[in-house]
Amino acid sequence: MKVMPGRTLRVRLTLLYGVLLALGLTLYAVGTSVYLLHDLRKQQDVSLDREIETVEGLIFLSPEGEVELRSEEGEARSESPEHGYVLEMWSVDGKPMFLSAGLEDASLGPAPDATQNPFDRSPHSYRLSNGSRVRVAARRHNVEGRVLLLRLAVSEEPLWDEFWDMVSVLAIGLPIMVLLIGFAGYAVAGQALQPVDEMAQRARKISAERLNERLSILNPNDELGNLGLAFNETLARLEKSFEQLRRFTADASHELRTPLTAIRSVGEVALQNPGDTAYYRDIIGSMLEEANRLTRLVESLLTISRADAGHIQLQHTAVNILDLAKESATLLEVLAEEKQQTIAVQGDPSITISADRLILRQVLINLIDNAVKYSPTGGRIEVRVKATTGEAQIEIEDSGPGISVEHAEKVFQRFYRINKARTHAEGGAGLGLSIVEWAVSVHGGRVELDSTPGAKCTFRLHFPLKQQEPTG
């Protein structure tokens, strides 16, 4: 459709159908004309044969030995090819014995060759020297012992007249027909495409403030209905995204308020009380701590926002999971030691996946750190690395209080905290697990949470083992 001229679909459709119609009709007209010509020819040849037979019956030899035609009718009809026919009779030795008046000095061809055997020829077309076209039949005829070579011709002009009449009618009628149907088609196309215009109008009115509006669908089963449904689905997704965005912004603002409030209160109170340098140093230190907390929060928010926009570039390398797990555990070793906990890392040392090492490491550090935080003194944290068909699995199990089912569903949500008081004091904003979830899914994997409340909690990470293109 790209090569067709015309800016609008309506014009293009009409032109296309018009051209197809014209082509079709032309083929039909040509076919009909050719058939007509063929048919007229056949009829003419049949009548030519009959004519020559009739003439054969009229030939006689005059007492002088001349070849003559019997009836006046025969004479009259041999006057001219337009009204009847013209006739030649030749002797076997090539001498013209009879030439009808209409021929004058024209002839129906060169002197026939009597040796041509058979002499009888089927009718053929011939152009006389005066330009008119005739159809000629030839016969060998025996009259009273004398062998004559006959040639009889009738005019082709009537045939051609009839043919060209028909062609003219078709030639004039066809373009008119195409034009008329073209206009009608243009009108019909306009009618059919009108709903598209209406949809476009309505869609323009829907803006970010009014995303809850939808297009009305008249017939969900036709192409327009399909388009409308797709549109509405897109709007629904957009609305959901906008809602998520608004909620995130609101949540983030609330989170930012907490450290800001602390800074403010601490500062204002300090200024109210006179104190010594050490006191002020302490106050300023406290405010700086909150500033640091704010900074970390902002970093997390930036990470999430970039992750959402897909701006984070993953650098994939072959990562040995057990090595990475051991590295992460070693980093956090001291924290476990402080609580007399054990971090045990075990598993299959051969499992390697294609991943961004830094991001994966951050995931493991986050989860192990959580495990240490939530496990009691003397507790045990286990990290297990294994593989099943097509998948690598990492399990991080702690011996903490676990997560109940109602929290388990939401724990990966942004800003979600089970116990707000506790985690804020430790600097968390509830973003850690949502970052973990993003980091795992961007590698084509998924996170599972399995918990026995009161006893333990296991995070299970699944990663595809095949050579898979990253989704990030």
Add this chain to the structure above:
Amino acid sequence: MQILVIEDEPKVGRAVQEGLRAEGYEVTLASTGEEGFFLASSRVFDLIVLDVMLPGRDGLEVLAALRRQRKTTPVLLLTARDAVEDRVAGLDAGADDYLVKPFAFPELSARIRALLRRGKPEPATSLKIGGLEIDSGNRAVMREGTRLELTAREFELLEFLARNQGRVVSREMLAREVWKEPGRATPLDNVIDVHVARLRKKLDDPFDAKLLHTVRGVGFILSEETP
């Protein structure tokens, strides 16, 4: 040492100026790109601290213009943008280093020192402070004649603090230089705190004079004086 600071945010500019002056540098402060460019072109500075987001002529333009003038003064960029593309753009424009806001002042100070020290190697395999002696070559630590038994990490931590003795060292600097970590991750803060506590136990607890101090909200400092 002459340092030019080009920063449009007055509080930050003044704070940086005061802080660097306290460390012994002579600091000139410019608050617009044009002013900064004028000063940098007409006078000689040992280092330029340049904020990327400036009104009018932005930091990268000023930097590119200075480089076109063949000024080879080391430039430290300050910026709120930490995406990889922004870093690359900054370094491509001719910056020597890049510090993301909000930064800890000790960090700024350390990087300025590093830039100014370029070409001159890190001194000494032996570090001394108070009764403390650190032999980097043998990885041995003595205080008041007593040998201290430190883990590898504790040693590296102490060595770094000793190299920066008398100056506050932030947790970020420790994370980067001692633990060689790329990011600012919370779990690492706790790890650092635990190591500092353990080091303090071995270094200070047996002795009267305390060398390892915590500066609340900023970091740690190895110094004979209490900050």
